[in-house]
Amino acid sequence: MSRPYVIPPQAAPDGPTFPELRSIYRRLLTRFGPQLWWPGDTPFEICVGAILTQNTAWTNVEKAIARLDAADALGPHAIDAMAADRLAELIRPAGYFNVKAKRLQSFCRFLQEQSKLERLQTAELRARLLSVHGIGPETADDILLYAFLRPVFVIDAYTRRLFGRLGLLDGKASYEALRSCFESALDADVEMFNEYHALIVVHAKHVCRTRPCCEQCCLSSVCAYSVVEKK
16 A cells, blocks of 8 residues: 555654544544444533543443433433432442532532523633533543534544554544644534544554554554554
C-alpha cells in the first residue's frame, strides 16, 4: 500500500493538516463503518451518560441508566430531588457512585436554573458547562457534541494515544491545544466530528491498544510508531 503522505517519527510542530486528518478518517470509516454515536434516547440521557462514563466502561453506564429509568428517575427534577444516597445506589454500576451522584445533581440543578441553553453561542455554552461541579473539558465537549449538536472535537486518552503514535500530535499537549489542532484543521461538521471521535475510540479499543496490534491496523502504512516497531 502506497503512502499518501509521510509522517515524521516526532509530532508535527504545527499539528495535523486537513488532508492528513481526512485520510485517517476515511481509512477508519472504511475499516469499521458508521458507529452512530452517542447511545441515548434523549439529549438529557446523553448528558447523564457523559457524566457517568468517566472512569468506567460504557456497559456499566448502560446498567446505571437502566436503573434510573426503572426507578422513573431519568429526568433533571427527579435526580435533583432524590436523596443523595438513593441516587448513589441507583448508579452504583457506574462506579465512583457517591462522587458521580453529586456531579449528576449539580448538573441537574444547573439545567433547572438555566433557560434556553440551546440558544447560546457554543463558547458561552461551553463556559457555563465547565462551571458545573465535576464537568471538565472532555465531559463538556461530549455534551456539546452529542447532546447540543455543536461542532466541537472531543479529546480523550484514545485520541492522544492514536495521534501521538501516528506522529501527528504531541500526546502530552494540553487538552485545549489538542482540541484547537483538530478544529482548526477540519471543517466545522457536527456529523463528521461525531463519527470521527467514535471511530477513534473503537480503533483504540480493539487495535491501537496499550499494546498495539499493528499487524491488524488500517493505519500502519502511515504510522510513525509502526515504522519504529518494524526496525
